[in-house]
Amino acid sequence: xxxxKDFLRTIVEADLKSGKVKEVVTRFPPEPNGFPHxxxxxxxxxxxxxxxxxxxxxxxxxxxxxxxxxxxxxxQALKDAVEWLGFEWEGNVRYTSDYFSQIHDYAVxxxxxxxxxxxxxxxxxxxxxRGTVKEAGKRSKYxxxxxxxxxxxxxxxxxxxxxxxxxxxxxxxxxxxxxxKLRDPLLYRIRHVEHFRAGNEWAVYPMYDxxxxxxxxxxxxxxxxxxxxxxxxxxxxxxxLETLELTPPRPYQYEFARLGINYTVMSKRKLxxxxxxxxxNGWDDPRLPTIAGYKRRGYTPESILAFCASVGIAKANSMxxxxxxxxxxxxxxxxxxxxxMCVLDPLKVTIVNYEGSEExxxxxxxxxxxxxxxxxxxxxxxICIERDDFMENPPxxxxxxTPEQSVRLKGAYIITCKEVIKDASGNVVEIKVEYSKESKxxxxxxxxxxxxxxxxxxxxxxxxxxVRLYDRLYSVEAPEGIEDLNPDSLKVIKTALIEPAVIDEKxxxxxxxxxxxxxxxxxxxxxxxxxxxxxxxxxxxxxDKKSKKTETRPKERxxxxxxxxxxxxxxxxxxxxxAKYTEELQLNSEVSNTLARDAQLxxxxxxxxxxxxxxxxxxxxxxxxVARELKQVAVEALKFSVKDITELVKxxxxxxxxxxxxxxxxxxxxxxxxxxxxIVKDKxxxxxxDPAIIGTIIDEVIAKNPDNVExxxxxxxxxxxxxxxxxxxxxxxxxxPQVVNQLVTQKLK
RNA sequence: UGGGGUAUGGCCAAGCGGUAAGGCACCAGUUUUUGGUACUGGCAUUCGGGGGUUCGAAUCCCUCUACCCCAUCCA
Numbered sequence: 139x140x141x142x143k144d145f146l147r148t149i150v151e152a153d154l155k156s157g158k159v160k161e162v163v164t165r166f167p168p169e170p171n172g173f174p175h176x177x178x179x180x181x182x183x184x185x186x187x188x189x190x191x192x193x194x195x196x197x198x199x200x201x202x203x204x205x206x207x208x209x210x211x212x213x214q215a216l217k218d219a220v221e222w223l224g225f226e227w228e229g230n231v232r233y234t235s236d237y238f239s240q241i242h243d244y245a246v247x248x249x250x251x252x253x254x255x256x257x258x259x260x261x262x263x264x265x266x267x268r269g270t271v272k273e274a275g276k277r278s279k280y281x282x283x284x285x286x287x288x289x290x291x292x293x294x295x296x297x298x299x300x301x302x303x304x305x306x307x308x309x310x311x312x313x314x315x316x317x318x319k320l321r322d323p324l325l326y327r328i329r330h331v332e333h334f335r336a337g338n339e340w341a342v343y344p345m346y347d348x349x350x351x352x353x354x355x356x357x358x359x360x361x362x363x364x365x366x367x368x369x370x371x372x373x374x375x376x377x378x379l380e381t382l383e384l385t386p387p388r389p390y391q392y393e394f395a396r397l398g399i400n401y402t403v404m405s406k407r408k409l410x411x412x413x414x415x416x417x418x419n420g421w422d423d424p425r426l427p428t429i430a431g432y433k434r435r436g437y438t439p440e441s442i443l444a445f446c447a448s449v450g451i452a453k454a455n456s457m458x459x460x461x462x463x464x465x466x467x468x469x470x471x472x473x474x475x476x477x478x479m480c481v482l483d484p485l486k487v488t489i490v491n492y493e494g495s496e497e498x499x500x501x502x503x504x505x506x507x508x509x510x511x512x513x514x515x516x517x518x519x520x521i522c523i524e525r526d527d528f529m530e531n532p533p534x535x536x537x538x539x540t541p542e543q544s545v546r547l548k549g550a551y552i553i554t555c556k557e558v559i560k561d562a563s564g565n566v567v568e569i570k571v572e573y574s575k576e577s578k579x580x581x582x583x584x585x586x587x588x589x590x591x592x593x594x595x596x597x598x599x600x601x602x603x604x605v606r607l608y609d610r611l612y613s614v615e616a617p618e619g620i621e622d623l624n625p626d627s628l629k630v631i632k633t634a635l636i637e638p639a640v641i642d643e644k645x646x647x648x649x650x651x652x653x654x655x656x657x658x659x660x661x662x663x664x665x666x667x668x669x670x671x672x673x674x675x676x677x678x679x680x681x682d683k684k685s686k687k688t689e690t691r692p693k694e695r696x697x698x699x700x701x702x703x704x705x706x707x708x709x710x711x712x713x714x715x716x717a718k719y720t721e722e723l724q725l726n727s728e729v730s731n732t733l734a735r736d737a738q739l740x741x742x743x744x745x746x747x748x749x750x751x752x753x754x755x756x757x758x759x760x761x762x763x764v765a766r767e768l769k770q771v772a773v774e775a776l777k778f779s780v781k782d783i784t785e786l787v788k789x790x791x792x793x794x795x796x797x798x799x800x801x802x803x804x805x806x807x808x809x810x811x812x813x814x815x816x817i818v819k820d821k822x823x824x825x826x827x828d829p830a831i832i833g834t835i836i837d838e839v840i841a842k843n844p845d846n847v848e849x850x851x852x853x854x855x856x857x858x859x860x861x862x863x864x865x866x867x868x869x870x871x872x873x874x875p876q877v878v879n880q881l882v883t884q885k886l887k
Numbered sequence: 888u889g890g891g892g893u894a895u896g897g898c899c900a901a902g903c904g905g906u907a908a909g910g911c912a913c914c915a916g917u918u919u920u921u922g923g924u925a926c927u928g929g930c931a932u933u934c935g936g937g938g939g940u941u942c943g944a945a946u947c948c949c950u951c952u953a954c955c956c957c958a959u960c961c962a
Contacts (some may be wrong), residue, residue, distance in 0.1 A: 142908080169962050204961060261960060268958055272889050275958085306960060316890040318958050325962040346962045364953040369891055370957050374906055393892090395955095400898085406962095448910060450900050452893090455955055459898045461912045472924060506924055537922065546920055579920065591920040653921045681922045703951050728939040732949050760949045762940050769948095797941055801904085856906050856932080859943055863905025879942045 141589060144451035146184065146392060150192055150361060158359045159387065162194030166220065166227075167234075167350070167364075169201045170212035172406040173421040173428045174219040176442065176463075177397040178431070183446040184394065185363055186225040187819040189782065197357055198227035201236050203349045205333035207489045215421070219429040223439045234344075234353050235336045241352050242296065244382055245325055249288045253381050254325060255281050256291040258305050267313070268321050274314035275321045281310060295328055297342035300327050307342075319370045320377070323347050332457060353377040354389040360390045365396040366453065397449065398457040401610040401624075402427045403617055415622055418611070421620060422662075424672050425611040425627050429533060435608065436658025436674035438646055441470040453599060460610065464675050471648060471656045471674070476502035476511060479548065479593040480651040482605060482669075484522035486568040486597070489553060492519040495596075498579070500549040502645060513639035518597040520521060522635055527592040530558060537589035537681075539569075546591040548652060552577035552584060566687050593652045600635040603669040605657070607631065634671075641669055653677065677682055707733065717738055723753040732761045738773060739765055742780060750784035752791055763804050777811030786814040794818065796825045796874055827874040835873070836881055850886055 143151065143712060153159040164185040168178060169717035189196035198220055217231060234241075248254035257280045259267065269275030283291070295305050307326035315321055324347040332338050352372075354362045362375070372391045379388050398404060400571045404427060412418045412426070421428055424435030432442060445466040449458050449701075495518040502511040527538045527545070538600075539545045544554040557570040561577045577584035587769065606628060613624040640649065647659045655676035663670045708716060733740045743760045747753060767776060789795045789801060795803065805815045818824060826832060839861060840847055850857040861882045866873055 144901095167962095171962080201962065207961075258925085264960075265958070270889085270958055273958095274888065303960065314888080316888065318890080324960055329960085343960095345960075350962085364891070367956055368962090369961095372891090395893085448899080450910095452900070454893050454900090456899060462899070465911060468923090476924095477921075504921070504924075505919075535922095549918060550920095582920090590922070593921080650921085650923080653923075655923095677921075677923050679922065700952060702937070705950065726939070728949065732939080735949085758948095760939055765948055798904085798943095801941090801947085831897085859906040861905090862943070866905070866906065875942045877942090 143452055146363060146394065146451055147191065149392060150188055153360070154192065161357050161360065162189055162192040163360045164189045164194065164199040164363060165199050165354065165357060165359050167199045167201045168216050168764060169208060169218060171207045171209070172212060172410060173215045173430055175404055175428045176220065176399065176432065177404050179223060179429055179442050180397045180446045182220055182223055182225060184451060191556060195228035196225070197232050197470070199232040199234065199353060199357070200334060201332070201346070203344050203346060203348065205329055205331045205343060208334055210334050215430060222429065222433060223443060226550060229307060230631065232357065233335055234349050235333060237353050237356050238336060239286050240341060240356060241349055245348070246289065246292065248309065249292060250285060251381070252310070254288070254309050255283055256288050256295070256305050256764055257281065257308050257782055261297055261303055267316065269313070271318065277313045277322065285517060287775065295326070296340070296342050298377040301326055304328060309377070314355055317370055317373050318857065319347070319374055321375055341866070347371055347374045348378060348490050351378045351389070355379060355384055359389040362388065362391040365393060365799055366393045366455070369393050393453070393457050394451050394548055397451050398455070399427065399460055399463065400457050400615040401460055401612050401617070408820045415620065416522055417623060417762070424608050433660060435672050436656065438466050438470050444470065456827055457616070468656065468673050468678070471650065473507055475648045475656065476645050477504060477641045477650045477652050478502070478637055479595055480605070480654070481522050481524050481595050482631055482634045483525040484635050485525040485566065487521050487523050488568065489519045489521065489573045490556065490570050491572045497720050498549055511645060513547055513643060513645070515637060516596040518596050518598060520597040521547070521594050522597055522600065523594045528566065538592055544586060546577070546588050547594045548591040549579050552569065552586050552588055595635045598637045601638055601641045601669065601673060602633050603636045605631045605634040605671045605673065606660070607673045641666070641840065649675070682808065688832055725754060725757045729757050729761050733757060738768055745780045746784050749781060750787060752787050755791055756784070759783060767808055777809070778807040780812055782807055789814060789818060794825065795823055798871055798875055799825060800825050823872060825874050826869055826872050828876050829877060832873050832877055832881055835865050835868050836878070839868065840885065847886065861886070
């Protein structure tokens with residue numbers, strides 16, 4: 139709905155505006171044979187989002203045409219995913235299987251029309267007969283069966299009289315179609331298996347290409363949106379609907395690029411392998427890009443939706459960086475969730491000069507988050523801090539506790555290291571510190587400056603919790619198989635220490651563990667006795683990165699060498715034409731080349747030349763403008779004639795119109811076929827070359843854009859185009875651009 | 888006898904003949920009791936390469952290159 143729409147919304151809006159579509163109806167049509175992943179989320183966001191934006195509706199339809207693969211347990215996962223993302227489907231959940239009898243009737247109709255036949259070739263022969271990508275296929279002899287035979291056979295197929303694979307129903311289209319999907323595509327196959335919804339009612343099941351378009355039609359879908367790999371299927375989609383002569387309105391298919399994210403896999407097959415192979419713990423393993431996985435990990439629907447919106451919708455295959463997803467969840471959680479303290483790897487700290495205990499009141503939110511809420515932080519002389527928040531021999535830019543450097547215990551006091559206690563093997567096991575009584579948070583009169591504040595917990599009151607640290611599932615950007623798995627994708631810490639309020643008060647389910655990241659109480663394994671937290675995502679952190687950065691070598695920019703392929707040689711006739719154009723007519727070689735190689739174009743050109751002796755202008759317009767139109771339609775279908783073109787060129791040659799106007803006139807000729815002179819007259823397109831008139835306009839433009847004038851004078855010569863454009867715009871394109879150009883340059887000197 | 892798509896900074900992505908939006912990432916600075924957040928500034932003389940048309944081209948024409956999809960009785 140924003141100013142900048144994606145291409146699908148652009149199409150939808152145009153259809154609405156033109157009246158082609160009265161109500162926008164979309165559908166999300168997954169096959170219930172696996173758990174939905176974030177790629178499905180993108181599709182859900184698109185289909186439901188478009189329906190919502192244009193006051194239409196979106197159906198949830200299970201595309202259950204293959205009884206051997208689908209299962210009801212996936213249906214639930216799909217419904218859950220849509221609901222979790224916050225969308226509502228229109229009416230009940232639809233199933234392609236609901237339409238089996240209608241689809242069957244359409245098949246019968248096709249047979250009656252002579253557009254479908256029962257083939258009885260064995261599977262491997264069907265494949266063989268299909269031909270290859272470079273060779274035409276050949277039609278099965280069974281394609282000659284009479285309509286009656288086909289009807290009879292299909293009826294018996296349906297009744298279950300034949301075994302699987304014995305016969306098949308196919309459309310009769312074209313076995314030599316360049317688009318292989320059109321080589322008599324299969325419509326129905328025999329399957330003696332129980333369908334999870336239709337039971338044993340059917341012995342034949344429709345194929346995707348037949349069922350999908352008809353289901354869309356039956357549901358009144360206006361825009362059938364799918365992914366790029368179905369581009370080739372669009373021809374059958376249209377063929378079925380057109381051949382059946384269905385009463386309008388009918389749906390149209392549009393394709394967008396599927397979502398790819400680095401360091402993970404998105405194919406159902408690979409996901410299934412991970413689950414079945416035990417590499418992960420089920421479909422909802424938080425490392426998986428499944429919606430169930432993200433949900434369990436702690437991602438919010440808002441963040442997933444924001445991500446889908448941020449990656450856009452286009453037709454270029456792409457691989458989105460995970461950091462974009464991570465940004466979305468941090469961005470969503472930052473203003474929402476309470477900050478608490480949890481020490482993952484505890485180091486014992488004794489505050490030697492502190493006696494007794496106290497409770498410190500501390501807000502759940504930092505100063506910049508306008509939310510209310512606080513808890514009591516127990517404090518005593520025995521506390522724990524994060525092991526890597528202390529270093530005996532720190533690098534210069536280390537801000538935390540060292541023997542020489544004090545730190546603040548967040549929300550509490552400033553401490554100074556006094557003694558480091560080590561075990562026999564030299565590991566630090568405890569540090570003894572002194573605190574400054576005057577440094578209490580909020581009432582600090584100590585005057586001590588510290589570089590950072592670290593998190594901590596009181597040893598006695600802290601609760602032991604399990605924390606599951608998740609990292610990317612794969613260690614390579616574009617993983618192939620399990621050999622690419624990241625061995626450290628899951629680290630379980632069983633002895634993390636968390637402040638008591640998190641467990642006792644449970645202010646939320648999602649938290650920011652200060653200085654570490656966002657965490658989520660695991661919805662499955664969490665119990666009050668054994669709390670479990672999943673790491674959703676880490677904080678951004680520039681410290682870790684800096685230290686890691688030394689490892690990543692700066693990648694050198696390798697400029698890819700462009701190899702120029704061989705250009706096909708010209709035939710003799712083409713060579714002759716080329717020679718004539720370059721030598722006799724003095725055309726430049728590129729134009730001559732284009733003309734000479736295209737028989738249609740050169741014929742058009744020659745004819746024009748016989749009417750008007752202006753070889754160069756004619757060649758230019760034929761090569762550059764007429765050529766475009768000829769790409770779309772045949773010469774006979776052109777609305778303008780050769781003569782029209784010569785007249786157009788005449789207008790240019792005698793300077794009645796500029797090249798710019800000529801383009802405008804040409805466009806009109808393409809659309810209406812009106813004679814160019816008439817167009818120029820009707821629209822008053824005669825060009826303005828009078829420097830006086832143009833000069834005043836330039837002055838106006840200059841007066842209106844002092845900033846740009848300054849920039850231009852400062853050396854930004856690119857702005858010349860801006861000024862020329864403005865003047866041209868002011869004159870409706872009629873100003874002579876060459877004159878404008880000259881004048882602008884002069885005036886801005 | 889091949890056909891259908893796609894190429895804009897490290898990653899996404901606008902742009903549709905008037906002179907390269909935005910986000911992520913990255914870098915620098917300010918604020919900060921999170922090495923977080925927020926804020927400020929920087930980050931494409933150039934749009935896969937080469938030609939051509941035009942006063943002017945990422946946008947139009949020609950050509951080359953690279954990548955993706957199609958030969959399941961899968962969807």
